[in-house]
Amino acid sequence: MGWKMTRDDAKKLFREYEKCILKKNFERSLGSNTIHAVLALEGQTVRLPCHICQRPDQDSRKSKIDWQFLRASDTRIQYVRTDKRIHIDGRTRDLIFDSVDILDAGQYYCMDLNYRAIEEIYQVDVLLKERRRVIKENTVLKNRSALLQNFSLPENNLMTFTLWSEWSECNQCGQIGSRRKIGVCMVKKIKPGLPIRPNDLPLMALYPDGVPCRSTALSGDIAKIKRIALRRSETIIGQCNITCPTTPAFIVVTDKRGKVIETVEAGYYSLKDKPTLPPMVIRKVVYEEAGKHLVLKCPGKSEAKSLIRWQNGSVVLNPLTIKRQTRGRVFTDTINRLHIRVTRLFDSAPYNCWAGKRHVATIKVVVTKPINKNLKNNITYAGLLTTVISITIICICVCKNKAKKTAK
Numbered sequence: 001m002g003w004k005m006t007r008d009d010a011k012k013l014f015r016e017y018e019k020c021i022l023k024k025n026f027e028r029s030l031g032s033n034t035i036h037a038v039l040a041l042e043g044q045t046v047r048l049p050c051h052i053c054q055r056p057d058q059d060s061r062k063s064k065i066d067w068q069f070l071r072a073s074d075t076r077i078q079y080v081r082t083d084k085r086i087h088i089d090g091r092t093r094d095l096i097f098d099s100v101d102i103l104d105a106g107q108y109y110c111m112d113l114n115y116r117a118i119e120e121i122y123q124v125d126v127l128l129k130e131r132r133r134v135i136k137e138n139t140v141l142k143n144r145s146a147l148l149q150n151f152s153l154p155e156n157n158l159m160t161f162t163l164w165s166e167w168s169e170c171n172q173c174g175q176i177g178s179r180r181k182i183g184v185c186m187v188k189k190i191k192p193g194l195p196i197r198p199n200d201l202p203l204m205a206l207y208p209d210g211v212p213c214r215s216t217a218l219s220g221d222i223a224k225i226k227r228i229a230l231r232r233s234e235t236i237i238g239q240c241n242i243t244c245p246t247t248p249a250f251i252v253v254t255d256k257r258g259k260v261i262e263t264v265e266a267g268y269y270s271l272k273d274k275p276t277l278p279p280m281v282i283r284k285v286v287y288e289e290a291g292k293h294l295v296l297k298c299p300g301k302s303e304a305k306s307l308i309r310w311q312n313g314s315v316v317l318n319p320l321t322i323k324r325q326t327r328g329r330v331f332t333d334t335i336n337r338l339h340i341r342v343t344r345l346f347d348s349a350p351y352n353c354w355a356g357k358r359h360v361a362t363i364k365v366v367v368t369k370p371i372n373k374n375l376k377n378n379i380t381y382a383g384l385l386t387t388v389i390s391i392t393i394i395c396i397c398v399c400k401n402k403a404k405k406t407a408k
Helices: 007-030 137-142 202-206 373-407
Strands: 035-041 046-048 065-070 086-088 095-097 106-112 117-127 132-136 151-153 158-164 177-189 233-240 250-254 260-265 282-289 294-296 309-312 330-332 338-340 349-355 358-368
Touching (some): 035 046, 046 117, 132 137, 137 233, 282 294
Parallel strands (some): 132 233, 282 358
Antiparallel strands (some): 046 095, 065 106, 151 158, 158 177, 177 233, 250 260, 294 338, 309 349, 349 358
């Protein structure tokens, strides 16, 4: 392996490697691993990193790493089966769920097959929905108390707090766009060395960073504590304005000797190489009855930090105002899905989703009138009656044939 770094940089990498080894050995000597709690909404993209101690002078792709899991309903650990939805990153060996499902909940183990050692443990919980407060960034800047504050429960040796993500990327450039910051309700011990009252939960010692308030890792006694059960997760939505990336006026194409072969203007491609085709816009048609709750998800893989921009035709659906304008009927959730509650006939329209400047998909929604319940019942009864008559005729014919054969 060729080194492309200075001696000092190499020493720094080896020092970090040694620290990692010491930390792992200490955890193994205690006979326990830290469990990382992960809470996700159904359909969300989830990435579980596998932090292994990789020697700087070795190729990480040669490491023998695999993932195992244990569901609540299972009695033994199984290997994770990869498919189009669940896959393992070939370079980092991270486990990725492109669209996490309720059935994916459980404990996941990153295993180093060379040493038969557990490198990481994750407790994954998947919710259909979560109660959440949405606050504007301007409100938070004016008054920090607009956010839920840390709350101590000394009688239980517990405290609740909000764990915040980084700001998402701005969903458009060259004009005012939107960005988002997600906070998850968490609970942890105030004094790690003391038990939880009135009923201790020794498992909490394995979660030094805390446990989500809606995690199945919490016992029923703790989850039902009023301050924990009623505390909501939070989302901050703010405005942003970033400049669009500029394209160079022209590109100079040279050979191996540095001789200029051609000069390509912006918007054109070199004759030397084939241009890469942009990804095709995904097109779908969705039919839904009036009065139903419709959920639209932008197809394809979405990055964790990207905020999807939705448009109804050419009208941008602003996540800051759309819920108030529609009195809660139309809104976007924390995983970029567009919700339309109690669909109406005039909701029929093409809905476009954008990731930055890229048009990802167009979903044409067709809202139909609901079928009359009496008509549905009449069709069902007519079908049953036809079936009964047909069976009766068949039975009569069979009996007649048997009677004729007996007479002969």
